[in-house]
Amino acid sequence: MSALVSPIEKSNRPELVLHHAVWRASQMGSFQAAGTPTGYSALDSELPNGGWPSSTLIELLVQQAGIGEMRLLRPALRRIAAGRRIVLLRPPYLPQAAAWAAWGLPPDSLLWVxxxxxxDALWSAEQILRNGSCGALIFWEAHARPESLRRLLLAAQASDMLFWMLRPLSCLPHASPSPLRLALRPASGGIDIEIVKRRGPRRDEPIHLPLEDSPAVAVSPVLPQSSDAHLDQRAPATAAARNNPAELV
Known part of the structure; x- marks a missing residue:
């Protein structure tokens, strides 16, 4: 027979304190690690911890390469490059050293894998995350099974790195363990960001971010070699890894 609890007894019970990994759908959740400001207040206000969360997998689903996804990441990358290295894993085009420098990012702070x-790319991403010696990993990959994404998420949770995975917009309906998924589409003067998944209430309206830039920094540092004749064609960092499935250059 269940015991009856009086209103007085109920009031003396301690309040329930939610762990950072537990959230109500009507409230904004949080991550254990502090967020890195995105540089865009309109986006920060819609993200748990008020910025890009570290120690997790962030999926950016892009309609096509070169719509402004790198300019979106630029403010956070500048913070990271001040003290730690940034890894570019399998970018769609050759990184441009001159464009990185124009963005205030030292080319020698970048590693291109x-x-x-x-x-090979999935294996490399997992090793980079588990090593933990860098500050951020940007990984371009179109084909990844849910179990592979799960392994990357677990590796990211054991590190303190910022980890963005750029995938095609066609991956949107596919299941993913990532706690933060954003869909990026080109828009007049910038990009529209759809919050596909987050630890927080649902948002149906996209966030429009203007990406106005001066000509000196408007060019993305990851573009086809033939897109602009004045760009420096050198790779950001030069090294060699022999007898390994992934090559670091």
Missing amino acids: KAPRSA
Whole structure:
């Protein structure tokens, strides 16, 4: 027989304190690690912890390469490059050293990893996250099974790195363990960001971010080699890794 609890007894019970990994759908959740400001107040206000969360997997679903996704990340990358290295894993085009420098990012703070196959790239991403010696990883990958994403998420949770994974917008309906998924589409003067998944209430309206820039910094540092003749064609960092499936250059 269940015991009856009087209103007085109920009032003496301690309040329930939610762990950072537990959130109500009507409230904004949080991550254990502090967020890095995105540089855009309109976006920060819609993200748990008020910025890009570290120690997790952030998915950016892009309609096409070069719509402003790198300019979106630029403010956070500048913070990271001040003290730690940034890894570019399997970018769609050759990174441009001159464009990085124009953004205030020292080219020698960047590591470019080339992987011939998706399996090699996924393995490399996991090793980079587990190593933890860098400040951020940007990984371009179109083909990844849910179990592979889960492994990357677990590796990210054991690090203090910022980890963005750029995938095609066609991956939007596919299941993903990522706690933060954003869909990026080009818009007049900037980009529209749809919050596909977050620890917080649902938002149906996209966030429009203007990405106005001066000509000196408007060019993305990851573009086709033939897109602009004045760009420096050198790679950001030069090294070699032999007998490994992924090549670091």
